[in-house]
Amino acid sequence: MKRIVFTLLAASLLVLVGGCRARVRVRAPRPSVTVQARAPQPPPPGATVSVTTGGAGVTVVDNYCNAGQPEVCNGLDDNCNGVIDEGCGFSSGNIQITLAWATGADLDLYVIDPSGFEISYQNRQSPTGGHLDHDARGACNRRQEGNTIENVYWDAQNPPGGQYRVEVHYWGECGVAGTTQATLSIAVGGQIIGAYNVVLNPRDRQAVAIFNMP
Template identity: 40%
Template sequence: MSETPAGPGWWQASDGRWYPPDAHPSAQQPPPPPPTQPPPTQAPPSYPPGGYPPGGYPPGGYPPGGFAPGQPPPRKKSKGWLIALVLVLLAGLIGAAGAFVYFEFVQGDDEPEITGDPVTLEPVDFPGESPFVTGSAVADTSLSSAAVDAANAISSDLEVDDETGGRIATGTEPGLYGGTMDEQACDPFALADFLESEPAKAAAFAGVLELDPAEIRPYIENLTPVLLTADTWVTNHGFENGEATPFQSVMQAGTAVLIDEHGVPRVRCFCGNPLLEPETADHTLQATEGEEWDGYEPDGVRLVQGGDTALETVTLIDAESGEQFDRGLGPGQTGSVQATLRWSTEADMDLHVLDPEGREIYFASPTSTSGGELDLDKIPGCGSGDRGPHTENIFWEEDAPPGEYTVFVLDYTSCDAPTEFSLQVVVGGITVISETGTLSSSAEESTRFTFEVY
């Protein structure tokens, strides 16, 4: 028999146990009878396609805060069957086309790696990022298909450079450049005028070409305007922060340049940039920067090196016909007849030409009714330090009258020293006179040479 617990309200049940007041049968509901069948199955909640219930989580994820104690995370479905299927398919492909797959891998391994810094491509009408001159005037002359074909034939005979894949050309080779017989590719005198008005640019320009700034005009005025007939690699120079900035560039065929007497491009006419021969050691034609033009091919690019001997006349490809023709050196105009005098002292040498009617063209009579014109007249001056080379030029642009012409050189002022000179006459694009001589005293005259125009 159990003991009576302390406290009021406790009561004793029939089984002899004592219970607290709130457990009295009068305050309790009878316990429900045990279930005789399982509760009906409830339908799962529905969610939008591809969605998750509020607070839910994507497959493979976990609910915020993790799982309740003792509750295991849901098991992920194994993807082993999918991996196995992929492997089976790959095995089938390799078995059916193993040779093809092998070939592709071998080809990728054999591709040559491009090494070296890129060169900058410069189209004909693009002056570059930092040009020396803006708005420079050049002739609107393009290469005809006949001229391009003639240029390609010359390139095909040039030696291939093993290092770069370009074509090695000597600047004195006939047909390396182009032009026309009635129009200059550009105006070197305008460039000289511009640089004289821009001392900082003149100093930078002169530094590239190893000149004194005072030597710029005579240097430029004795370069020869031509057109590139093939894409050509040079060491170009822009102008930034008061300095000449070198970079390797390929100029497009048709670009107007000034070449020296060894056939090396020295100035790009369109922008006035000074040029040097290319530096190929750390660069490649396979990688480029800038706009690539139609027809650019690395193995068609020329690398021009100077000839051992100086040119007397330069043989150009006619931009229209594709035929070759000669012209005198320097910036003088060519035409149906061109006579050119060149020398390299301070002496004042004069060029004279007599036409078939006996009319004489020289410094005191620079034009004639027959169409002849003295377009270059140079007076260096004794003691000036200007030793040239200097050029004088007389030409008939077209329709020179037929008959016999006479040409000679006069030493107007000798400066008390002998002067060697060269004299060239080109008729119809063919050199008919190429002579050298020496004059030693003022008023001395050279041999008189004659030529015919038909």
């Protein structure tokens, strides 16, 4: 009899404990933001990174940086340290490609890597180590109003050799934007290899630059 009472008590306790467990909610950890801190590695000695600019509507930006000038979030390396827009909440690496604009349009950055993989907001990570870590929906997403920078980077020590193609798509006017000028910079191995202005009309998709890694 004692054994039966003890068994019943133990079973009741298990039910109570089980009931308590069922009411405990485990909150999922918040996603963390990682800022790339590793210094970019220069290209191998003697290697050259050749750049070809895109078609009509693309112009080269010169004389935009000064050492000691404050870095602002504009798609340019204002302080000449080889990193584009450091402190703006996205990463740099051995390759960094940053697009910025100043209207309410929603533009999208596309980078096609040497394997043919197309990195964009639709496919943010390539098997070759490329990441789109900052997406901007422009004024079309009211929760991201004023967010007009997209950024792609490779943090691998040796990004794959071959051709990288950089394109911009004017996805949406978001009501009022119209023709939009954007700025795009490319850094390789801690050096800026190209800075461009590109003028886009709604629904344009424009090749801005093509570069080859050794």
